[in-house]
Amino acid sequence: MTRSTPQGSDIAVDGGPRCPATGALAGDAPPPEPDGPTGLPLAWPVVGSTILYAADPPGFAVRAQQAHGSVVKLPMIPHNPTVQVTDPAAVRQILQGNADNYCRGAYYEAFRLFMGHGLLTLDDADWREHRKVVNPAFTPNAIAARSTETDAALADLTDRWAEHARTGRPFDLYTESMKLTCRVIGHALVGRDLSRDGGEFAGALGIALEAIFKEVGSLDKLAPAFVPTPYRRRVRRARRTLERVIAQAAWDADQGSGGEVAALIRASDLPEDAFWSDLVTLMLAGVETTALALAWTLYETARHPEVRDRLEEEADRVCGVRPPTAKDLDALPYTGRAVDEALRMHPPVWQFPRQTIADDVLAGRRIPAGTPVLISVYAAHRNPEQWADPDAFDPDRFTPKASAERDRSAYVPFGGGRRQCIGKRMGLGLLHQAVATVHGRFHLTLVGGAPRNGAFITLFPKRGIRVTVKERRR
Ligand code: HEM
Numbered sequence: 116m117t118r119s120t121p122q123g124s125d126i127a128v129d130g131g132p133r134c135p136a137t138g139a140l141a142g143d144a145p146p147p148e149p150d151g152p153t154g155l156p157l158a159w160p161v162v163g164s165t166i167l168y169a170a171d172p173p174g175f176a177v178r179a180q181q182a183h184g185s186v187v188k189l190p191m192i193p194h195n196p197t198v199q200v201t202d203p204a205a206v207r208q209i210l211q212g213n214a215d216n217y218c219r220g221a222y223y224e225a226f227r228l229f230m231g232h233g234l235l236t237l238d239d240a241d242w243r244e245h246r247k248v249v250n251p252a253f254t255p256n257a258i259a260a261r262s263t264e265t266d267a268a269l270a271d272l273t274d275r276w277a278e279h280a281r282t283g284r285p286f287d288l289y290t291e292s293m294k295l296t297c298r299v300i301g302h303a304l305v306g307r308d309l310s311r312d313g314g315e316f317a318g319a320l321g322i323a324l325e326a327i328f329k330e331v332g333s334l335d336k337l338a339p340a341f342v343p344t345p346y347r348r349r350v351r352r353a354r355r356t357l358e359r360v361i362a363q364a365a366w367d368a369d370q371g372s373g374g375e376v377a378a379l380i381r382a383s384d385l386p387e388d389a390f391w392s393d394l395v396t397l398m399l400a401g402v403e404t405t406a407l408a409l410a411w412t413l414y415e416t417a418r419h420p421e422v423r424d425r426l427e428e429e430a431d432r433v434c435g436v437r438p439p440t441a442k443d444l445d446a447l448p449y450t451g452r453a454v455d456e457a458l459r460m461h462p463p464v465w466q467f468p469r470q471t472i473a474d475d476v477l478a479g480r481r482i483p484a485g486t487p488v489l490i491s492v493y494a495a496h497r498n499p500e501q502w503a504d505p506d507a508f509d510p511d512r513f514t515p516k517a518s519a520e521r522d523r524s525a526y527v528p529f530g531g532g533r534r535q536c537i538g539k540r541m542g543l544g545l546l547h548q549a550v551a552t553v554h555g556r557f558h559l560t561l562v563g564g565a566p567r568n569g570a571f572i573t574l575f576p577k578r579g580i581r582v583t584v585k586e587r588r589r
Contacts, residue, residue, distance in 0.1 A: 137497040149188040149198055149480040165192045172570040173465050176201075176491040185498060186478045193331070194221050194487045199466075199469070199478075201495040203524040205477040208522075209469055209488065210532035220470020221487050225330035229323045229357070233392030235400060244394055246537065248383040252303060252375045258541050261375075262441045264302045265545060268295055269438065269552045276557055280586045285562045287579035288413050292406035293317040299545055300538075302401050304394060306374035309402075315356050320403050321575075322353035324394075328571035359399070361391050397538070403573055404463040405542040409549050410463035412454050414566065414580045415508045416550070417559035422510060425449050428588065430555035436588065439551040441544060448550045452510035452541065458509060458528040465493040465574040467530060492527055493574065501525035536543035 142453045168175045168191065176199060179187050202207060209217050218238050226236050234245050253255060272295055279286050295309040297317050301309030309316045330344075368381040370525035376397060380390050416423050426449060430439065433446045444451070474503030475482045482488065497505040501522065502512070511517065529536035536542070554557070559582045566576030 120432065140194040146476050146479055146481040149477075149482070151184045158257060171568065173491075173493040173568055176466065176494040177497055180491070180494045180498065184478075184498075185495075186255040186480045186482075189489075192449055193254040197487045197489055198480075198482055198490050199255070199491050199494070200477060201491050201498050202478040203495070203498075203501060203522040206490055206495065206527060206531070209490065210476070210527075210530065210534070213475060214532050216472050217469040217488070218472055218477055218542060221466055222468035222470075222489070223329060226327050228327055229354070229399060230327075230396040231388055231392030232386075233396040235271060235396045235440075236392075242534075245385060245389060248379055248385055248389075249376055249393060249537065252379055252497060253537050255540065257375065258544060261299075261303055265299050265548065266438070266440060268298045270434070270551060271298075272439070272549075273552060273556055276553075276584050277586060280557065280584045283583060285581045285583050288410040288582055289406065289576060289579045290314070290317075292409040292413075293391040293403065295409070295549065296402045296406040296545070300398070300405065300541075302374065303344055304374045304376045304401075305360065306367055306372060306377065307360075307363070307396075311362065316360060317402075319353035319356035320399060322349050323399055324403065326350045326353070327399075347381060357395055360398075361394055362584055364394060365390060367538075375530060399572075401538045401542065402534075403575075405538070405545060407461070407463040407573055407575055408454065408542065408546055410576065410580055411463075412457035412546065413553060413582070414561070414576070415457050415460065415557060416453055416554065417561050418580060419508055421552065422453060422508070423558075427551070430551050433553070434555055439555060440546055441548060443551070444544065444547045447547065447551050450554070451547050452513040453544075453551055454546045455513040455526075456508060456510045459496045459502070459512070459526060459572055460506075462492040462496060462528045463573045464493045464528070464530075465570055477560060488531075490527065495525060495527060498525065556587060558587055559584055563566050 120486060168189075180201050180477075185200065186205055187199050188196045189199050191197045200209065219236060222237050230236050232241070234249070236292060237245060272291065275291070276350050294317075297310035298308045301307050301316075346476055364373055364377045365381070368377045369479055376395060377390070380393055383389070385393070423552065429447055429449045433439070439447065469488045469490070471484055471486045471488065473484045496502065499505055502525070524531065529539040529542075562581040562583055566580050567580065569577040571574045
């Protein structure tokens, strides 16, 4: 008699005790550990992997998958080995089926540098309390109640772009997208337009995300703590900027004004430090990710005229000359698919970590207790077993039929299971409306070559994405 393991291979059911983690019989040979770079002295794979990784982290993730499969052991400094996972069934097992066996782990500890003990860094019951407190600000009704601010922010964006169209001067999509999300998400979190300080807040977010990434194993940490390297000075400045924003938010909340999320945390029984931890976490997790998704989407639609024509036709048919609102989004499915496809090719959170508590088996590979695991969203979204011609931009991969035929865990731009992104609905709604607004009114033309990937916690265009715009109807 046989039964299927979560990994799909059949094992005998009768006879002898089983390992509670892997389901294997006591006498069975253990499954092999993941494959990885081998055949060289240990020092070289460790140092070599780290150097190659640092040069192009997402590209390294794809090459590791191509060379060694979808559960691969990476010799990384300082968490050696780290297992990279891109197999959909294994991703599901980590995020859902066996989620109790995965904690935040060593990589997420680095996030505490800015995020303290909050929504992203806590485990289990502690995390649940934090999520329960802020959840009411992320329901469909709460998001709809803030739609006036989104409409106003998009109207201001189109006014600025109309001026760019008039002058013909190129501008950067990343900077413009950050202005939009600093305003809209700033309003939801702290009741203020966080784009109105000449880019200081936006810059602080970028530096904080870089510092968290480098906290794991960067050479910047080798200088003695008292040496004020330029990098350390930038990080200190970023912290001071965030401290100023959070202090203002606390003041506003105590006056009964300010943002919905700040008010929820202030009124809760969470520990005092949650005000900093959860607000900074939401800022770092929500503002730049959504801006990047918008910039990458417009980059792809600008360089695919056949996609752009369909977006324009859809916006014109549904909205005519008026700007789209949140109520139009269900009638703009192609626009939604273009966003989905951009999130596949350029996932702003391009990887995220966990750590095994007890041994597990992922795609037939034994993962010992205490192993750090990285779900590489970027490589999973380019896994040729799931995605035909993965480097091609094709929104029709996300028709309802095509999506239903695919393993849902092959596509995880917002993670999955109980720790799925709390801002998914809010972020997607804003993106959808912004892309429809832009294509309803403007033609975009890219200036210069393809942007190069930069990757810390997020995947960003290294020197921005420069475009010119023309008004479509004038
Ligand atoms: C396109 C935009 C976004 C992307 C791609 C994105 C991606 C992700 C991913 C992949 C995770 C899961 C991390 C993990 O499981 O370890 C996550 C979690 C999270 N995201 Fe987002 N996110 C986006 C927008 C937002 C927004 C708008 C907010 C809030 C304003 C937000 C707040 C959070 C928080 C607080 C978590 C942790 C949730 C928890 O563990 O309970 N994100 N996000």
